Amino acid sequence: MKFVDLLAMSLKNLSRRKLRTALTVLGVVIGTAxxxxxxxxxxxxxxMNRELISSFGSLTEINVENPYSGDSSKDPLYLTEDVVKQMKRLPxxxxxxxxxxxxxxxQQGKYSSNVTxxxxxxxxxxxxxxxxxxxxDPSDKELKLIYGNAMIQWFTDSKGNNTYWETGQLPDVDFMGKPMFAIFDTDTYYQSQGGGEDAPKPPKKYLIKADGVVEGGVDDYNSYAYNVYTRLDLLETQLKKxxxxxxxxxxxxxxxxxxYRYLIYNSCIVNVDDVEHVETVQKKLTDMGFQASSNADWMKQSEQQSNMIQAVLGGIGAVSLFVAAIGIANTMMMSIYERTKEIGIIKVLGCDMKVIRNMFLLESGFIGFMGGVMGLLFSEGVSFAINHLLNVGQAMTGMSGNISRIPLWLAAASxxxxxxxxMAAGFFPALRAMKLSPLAAIRNE
Structure with a gap:
């Protein structure tokens, strides 16, 4: 018997008991969904955890800092230019x-801020x-600043009042329109403000222009939002001067x-070619004696927790589908009892046993297929509703993005x-149909 004929016969058999078939399909719909x-x-x-961690910096970056050493008998280990060259040679x-x-x-006008x-x-x-x-351009030798998009929040007036968090209003500071006065010798500056005969002379102020402001609003967070940057070579020259x-x-x-005769760096950012190699490089840096950390550490812990959550949630859903499988098996068994005489006639006519088996497997498989398709459609609706409710409550949760995500591979796999x-649920009923005695099946009423 051709496959098309076998499929048509299976669909006809399912349509005889529409209500029972519909209820069995409903069980698969609920289980799949x-x-x-x-x-x-x-x-x-x-x-979402990956996106959140990525917002703090690249997953292929390792932050290296000078080690803490409480042993004064040993020569301290510092991040110097020679050490940087050694790091660049690492695999x-x-x-x-x-x-x-x-x-x-x-300082700009009456506003000022202590920044790093x-x-x-x-x-x-x-x-x-x-x-x-x-x-x-790199040929420009003038020291200029790049401001984080949220740095303006930290500027206060001369009395330290009227902060952004108190008033909700940004200070009247123009990073791009006006240059900023910078005081590098802050210790001397604060000593000079105390007054008295022993007070030192106020240090020199340097007028510095801005190169730019990081993209984003004043309340948008990114890894650059609360920092001020400048060129390293020009800063070294300025400090020595x-x-x-x-x-x-x-x-x-x-x-x-x-x-020391050389400057010592506070930290280094080491870029790795692939996130899979971050742990290896991080261990080498630690073996060199430095403190090394990366966002990949958080990601590894986060993924372990997420995998456990997925396994638990998937297990809960699998129980529903297991119950649906029992419903399919029950439907197939009832179908065999109702069609015992029909099966006997097919056997007497010389039909191959495999055809009888495949007919019942197709019926049960088609129930699974219909339930799977409808379950996917229902899942999309539920997922949309969950994401919509989450987006409405983003201001309260502090989260962003869709928490329910159905990738193509999940839809196909489900x-x-x-x-x-x-088909698995219909396998044993199909075997029972194959083993029925033709004469006993024909005599059955």
């Missing part, structure tokens, strides 16, 4: 960006997305209290699984 929705929640949660490392941080007081100025290589600054302005032979604030000194469950 339960699995898809549950797993989609796990997938959405995992992807899988594509770039190393040394970072130098200094505390600076910025981050000196970074030009190649790193090129990666910062700017909403205003443009990064100067200001402090000369004196110790630069924040820079370590030797046992005699004198500054449909295939529904068909498989249907």
């Amino acid at each position: 339960s699995i898809v929705v549950m797993v989609s929640l796990g997938i959405g949660l995992s992807e 899988y490392v594509t770039d190393v960006y040394p970072m130098l941080q200094v505390n600076v007081l910025l 100025l981050n000196g970074a290589p030009y190649e790193y600054l090129k990666k910062i997305p700017l909403g205003q302005g443009k990064l100067s 200001i402090f000369k032979k004196r110790a630069i604030p924040g820079q370590p000194t030797n046992k005699k209290g004198k500054p 449909l295939a699984f529904a068909v498989f469950i249907g």
Whole structure:
């Protein structure tokens, strides 16, 4: 018998008992929808965690810092230019960006703010997305600043009042329109403000222009939002010019209290070619004696938790589909009892046993297919409703994006699984139909 004829006969048999078939399909619909929705929640949660962690920085970046050493008998280990060169030679490392941080007081009109100025290589600054302005050409030797999009929140008036968090109004600070006064020797500055005969002379103020402002609103968070950046080479030149032979604030000194002949970086950002190699490189950096951390650490823990959640949610949904499989088996068994005489006639006419088996497998498989398709459509509706409710409550939850996500592979896998469950549930009833005695089946009333 041709497959088309066999399929037509199976559909005709299912249509004889429309209500029973519809109720059996409904069980598969509920089971399929339960699995898809549950797993989609796990997938959405995992992807939202990944997106959240990625917003704090690239997953292929490793942050390296100077080690803490309480043993004064050993020579301290620092991030220097020579160490940076060693890191660049490590396998899988594509770039190393040394970072130098200094505390600076910025002033514009009556507004001021104490900020940490981050000196970074030009190649790193090129990666910062700017909403205003443009990064100067590398041939430009003038020190300029790049402001994070949320940095304006930290500026206060001369009395330290009327902050953005108190009034909800931004201070009248124009990063791009007006240059900023910068005081690098902040210790001397605050000592000079105390007055008295021993008060030192106020340090020199430097007028610095802006290269740009990071893209985004003042309340939008990204890894650059609350930082101020400038070129590392120009910052080093500026600091040497200001402090000369004196110790630069924040820079370590030797046992005699004198500054080193070279600058020591506060941290380094090590770029790895692939997220799969981050853990290997991170271990090598730790073995060198430095503190190394990455967003991949959080991601690994997050994915372990997400996998557990997906397994639990998927298991809950699988119970529903298992119950549906029992319903399919019951429907097939009832169909055999009702069609015992028909099966006997088919056998007497010389029909192949495999045809009888395949007929019942097709019927049960088609129940699974119909239930799977309708279950997927129902899952899409439930997923849309969940995401809509979440988007309405984003202001309260602090989350963004869809928490229920149904990728194409999940839809295809759930449909295939529904068909498989249907055919598996119909397998033993099909074997029973094959084993029926033709004469006994014909005599059956």
